[in-house]
Amino acid sequence: MPLVARYGTMRENSWLEEHRGGNVLDMVVENCLFCKIAAGVIPSKIVYQDQDVVAFEDINPQAPQHVLFIPRRHIASMANMTIEDGPVLAAIFMTAAKVARDLGIGESGYRFVANVGPDSGQSVFHLHFHLLGGRPMGWPPFPKK
Numbered sequence: 001m002p003l004v005a006r007y008g009t010m011r012e013n014s015w016l017e018e019h020r021g022g023n024v025l026d027m028v029v030e031n032c033l034f035c036k037i038a039a040g041v042i043p044s045k046i047v048y049q050d051q052d053v054v055a056f057e058d059i060n061p062q063a064p065q066h067v068l069f070i071p072r073r074h075i076a077s078m079a080n081m082t083i084e085d086g087p088v089l090a091a092i093f094m095t096a097a098k099v100a101r102d103l104g105i106g107e108s109g110y111r112f113v114a115n116v117g118p119d120s121g122q123s124v125f126h127l128h129f130h131l132l133g134g135r136p137m138g139w140p141p142f143p144k145k
C-alpha cells in the first residue's frame with residue numbers, strides 16, 4: 001500500500017508542497033510520530049522548516065516558549081548519531097538560536113536540551129531538542145531529595 005494511502009490525505013503544508021512535491025512521505029519511518037509531523041501527515045504548529053530541519057511547538061509546553069527541533073530525516077536518538085550527521089546537527093543548533101531570537105528570548109536566555117534514554121524520560125525516538133524559555137529555570141533539572 002502506498003504511504004499516502006496508509007496515512008490518508010496530507011495536511012496542507014505549503015512549504016512541503018513547494019519544495020518536495022509528493023516525495024516527503026518516502027522519508028517517513030513507519031510509526032514515527034516526528035517523521036509524520038515533518039511530513040505534514042500529523043498536524044503541528046510549525047515554527048520553522050527547511051530541507052533539513054523542522055521546528056514546531058511542543059503539544060504539552062513546559063515553559064512559556066517550548067519548541068522542538070528535529071532533523072527531517074529520521075535519526076532515532078543522540079545515541080544513534082554518526083559523524084555524517086554533523087552538518088544537520090549544526091543546522092539544528094543555528095536554527096534554534098535564530099528561533100530563540102525571533103521569539104524574543106535571545107537575550108533573556110533559554111535551555112536547549114535532548115533527553116536520551118529511560119532516566120531522562122525520552123518518549124519519542126526521533127532525535128529532537130527542546131528549546132525552553134520565557135521564564136527563569138532551575139538547575140539542576142531534577143527535584144531535590
Ligand code: 5GP
Nearest residue numbers: 044045056057058059060115121122123124
Ligand atoms: P521527550 O520526552 O522524548 O524528550 O520529548 C517528546 C516531546 O514531544 C514531549 O515534550 C511531548 O510533549 C512532545 N509531543 C508528544 N507528542 C506530540 C505531538 O503529537 N505533537 C507535538 N507538537 N508534540 C508532541
Ligand code: ZN
Nearest residue numbers: 032035074126
Ligand atoms: Zn522519525
